[in-house]
Amino acid sequence: MQSRAVLLRRRPVGMPMPDDFELRASDLGPRARGFVRVKNRFVSIDPYMRGRMAGRAGYAASFALGETVPGRTIGEVIESDGPLKPGALVRTLSGWREVFDARPDEIETLDPRGLPPETFLGVAGVSGLSAYAGLTRIAQLKPGETLFVSAASGAVGSVACQLGRIMGARVVGSAGGPAKCAFLREIGVDAVIDYKAESDLAAALARAAPGGIDVYFDNVGGAHLDAAVGALRPFGRIAICGMISAYNADGPQPGPNLMQLVGRSARIEGFLTANHMDLMERFIGYMAGWIASGAVKYRDTIYDGIENAPRAFIGLFRGDNFGKPLIRIA
Template identity: 45%
Template sequence: MARAWTLKSRPQGLPTADNFELVDLGRRDLGEGEVRIANSWLSVDPYMRGRMNDVKSYTPPFELGAPMQGGAIGTVVESRSDRFKEGETVQHFAGWRDEAVLPADQVQPLPQIDVDPQAYLGQFGMPGMTAYFGLIEVAGAQEGDTVFVSAAAGAVGSTVVQIAKAKGCRVIGSAGGAEKCAWVESLGADAVIDYKSGTPVVKALGEVARNGIDVYFDNVGGEHLDAALAHGKQGARLAICGMIDVYNSGKATELRYLARLIGMRMRVQGFIVSDYMDRAAEFYRDMGGWLKDGKLQRHETVRDGLEATPDAFLGLFSGGNTGKMLVRL
């Protein structure tokens, strides 16, 4: 019998296990044009925290008592569609469950790139596309730029580091703890800040970016954003991808250096990766080329079993992942 995680109650602050409930979905026959998929990999991502709130946003909130959603990779085990045959590996958005029944138009075949299937949930999926378009299109990173990226050991940030290096930039990453910092350095970062070291981020960034930064790729907000404002050069571009610092508290850190935006003519732009989905071919072309040239590597933190999904999600907010966090079924 198929099972799925539902949102039992809306969290106040950091979610807990009590906010989730694993339920039986039963089993129904396929309708015309539908496929049944046995999921093998599930994605958990920080943006899902916003969907747990009952507020209007760029994506609808999770419904209480209904199966939650997220990226997934699986195998077609039954098909009543001409588009997919049994045994085909596909991707879709009905995660947080072990089996999905979907209309065929909500399912996509995997691109023809020589990577493991689960990579399409990370570096070659939504997080990778976020890094690619945020850095290149939103921030306009160019060869010779100094790029600062927060959460550089995460799925998005680690890909930003590698794309920026492939584009000929100087890269400064921020990560928590010596082990993560060493990994970010192994990806090619020219300098890495350990934000858990006790040194304020604004001071640490000033020591490794004495001439300032041209680009900031923001995954966390808070003191990292403030440090970027403090050290942005004239015309610096700040691409705002996420603010994990405030997802649970709802309270933003005071930005002491916000006024520098004016005199330094900095540009701050938020973005959503779905705005660029019609340009996915560009992403796959460039990422495939960098992969062949040996300029990309990835790391995955894997939790096993459907039961582990909420814990995997909560690990995103406590530094429990290096690279992409995945659940393997």
């Protein structure tokens, strides 16, 4: 059986380019006994992959050159001689590829609990959990507080905005362009900033949150973080989930004046969702209820065909995607 995969051909410098990747077809041959053959149905595209494509040391090892780009997928068992039957849905870390063989202990069965399987890569997966862990454990958001979220229409940001609303906060969201800002209003964001139409983000945030902010959920870094630190109220908290504006930069970027945190007894804390996986089961239970009741809405941008994984990935840094980018494999 033929399977196509997208390999990392060279390490991106600055904005990733299509030529940094290579599409390669291979013949899987017969499946070895004890292995299952899995066909990926949805493949996740994530910003963290950019850091791991770089050759420098980070919190996790770099992706290897000439190998399939690793990442989360939802697949379906198509051949097996063990207890996992063909048709079973599985979560895998098999990355940007169509079909692969795995030992049963390398994959995890998925109970979709009435949700579309692909939501377990986005709103009901690590993206959604990042928002949940960041707001509950790291920022400890309280009812009546003002929450500011950047990349607010994105996979993580859109969940952070809606959880903020559910937790009783006033929510200010920043996104690029009128369509994404309209979506934010649709999901109940109280004040919306189109950062691409603003020359002074601090002034825009002051208009959106005249009394300041209690919590900033950072997806972007840069000017957004600067503005948020300046607007922080006494005992404010900043949860750093990511800083996508710096992912294509070569080296450290200038940061905000952290002296401002002292007088306000404020706190800033980064987190890795991987350290909060103990919350996943509880979170999925809540999220299934929120989606069913309409309390949480989500958008995915679906690209058909594994050959489009580089395009979807590059789109993350250009604002091309709306919500979670996913590759669908027919």
